[in-house]
Amino acid sequence: MTLTAGTTYTASFQLAGSQRGDTNTVDAAFGSTTASYTLLSADPLTPFSLSFTPSATRSYDLSFTNQGGDNFGGFLDKVQVTAVPESQTWALLVAGLAALGGVARRRRFAASASHQAAIFSRQ
Numbered sequence: 001m002t003l004t005a006g007t008t009y010t011a012s013f014q015l016a017g018s019q020r021g022d023t024n025t026v027d028a029a030f031g032s033t034t035a036s037y038t039l040l041s042a043d044p045l046t047p048f049s050l051s052f053t054p055s056a057t058r059s060y061d062l063s064f065t066n067q068g069g070d071n072f073g074g075f076l077d078k079v080q081v082t083a084v085p086e087s088q089t090w091a092l093l094v095a096g097l098a099a100l101g102g103v104a105r106r107r108r109f110a111a112s113a114s115h116q117a118a119i120f121s122r123q
Helices: 087-122
Strands: 009-016 023-030 033-040 046-052 062-066 075-083
Touching (some): 009 023, 009 033, 023 046, 033 046, 062 075
Antiparallel strands (some): 009 046, 023 033, 023 062
């Protein structure tokens, strides 16, 4: 998959034991980030994640390898890669929501003031 330099990506997935009475170790690699997960046979599907920020825009791999060598490792499910929003993006979102709240408050105040003016003019 092609990833953009400087953007943080998170690979999330679920792993479970093989349900065959053994122990499995699964190696996961995402770009230059690696991790090993040891799973007991009865372990249920459990969420895990790896984060990676590429230094160059290019194609990167996400891989899972069973260390047992028998090609009957643990179970892998719900694999997805998402870009993590940058802090500047969150700041812009919060500022936009605050501005919308301010506009709504002004409109409500203006409507209330015109309603009160109409009441006083009738008296």
